[in-house]
């Protein structure tokens with residue numbers, strides 16, 4: 277069974293990026309995958325302290341024990357989905373704090389295996405305005421550094437909650453899940 281870690285980061289529970297995440301989850305589960313989901317906004321983790329004490333004293337991070345369940349899911353997953361809105365040309369801070377904790381996998385010398393990072397979400401500006409560059413650069417370079425695969429699916433002009441329902445996103449999101457899982 278394929279295992280997926282999904283991290284969302286919208287301040288709006290019923291926002292467009294969470295809807296994309298819901299469609300991905302629905303299709304993945306239909307295809308028999310196991311999805312472990314985390315809401316970066318609710319978790320609101322502290323950032324990395326660069327203490328290099330990762331994976332010591334029974335915790336992945338010596339300062340932020342809230343990263344323990346995320347780390348466990350990430351190490352155990354073949355697919356990592358980061359679903360979010362664009363905030364100031366980048367990812368929401370809570371999401372970036374979680375990503376910064378991936379440093380612990382390097383310090384801990386963890387053998388992570390082959391994975392695919394999926395970047396998905398919505399922005400206010402149109403996608404062709406390059407508004408996603410900040411997010412996609414971070415996640416595609418992370419995938420490259422780890423030797424993982426990378427996929428992205430983004431939609432612009434999505435300020436109104438529910439705007440995503442008037443697009444082809446459901447079809448595209450589910451097709452992406454099928455591509456990764458079938």
Ligand SMILES: Cc1cc2nc3c(=O)[nH]c(=O)nc-3n(C[C@H](O)[C@H](O)[C@H](O)COP(=O)(O)O)c2cc1C
Pocket residue numbers: 286287288290291292293294360361362363364365366398399400401402407433434435436437
């Ligand atoms: C704090 C904040 C910063 C934002 N910055 C940008 C931005 O730099 N570029 C952009 O296109 N949209 C920006 N937006 C708009 C959101 O990206 C957009 O409305 C998105 O679709 C919201 O996703 P959600 O529906 O999942 O909450 C910003 C919104 C907020 C609240």
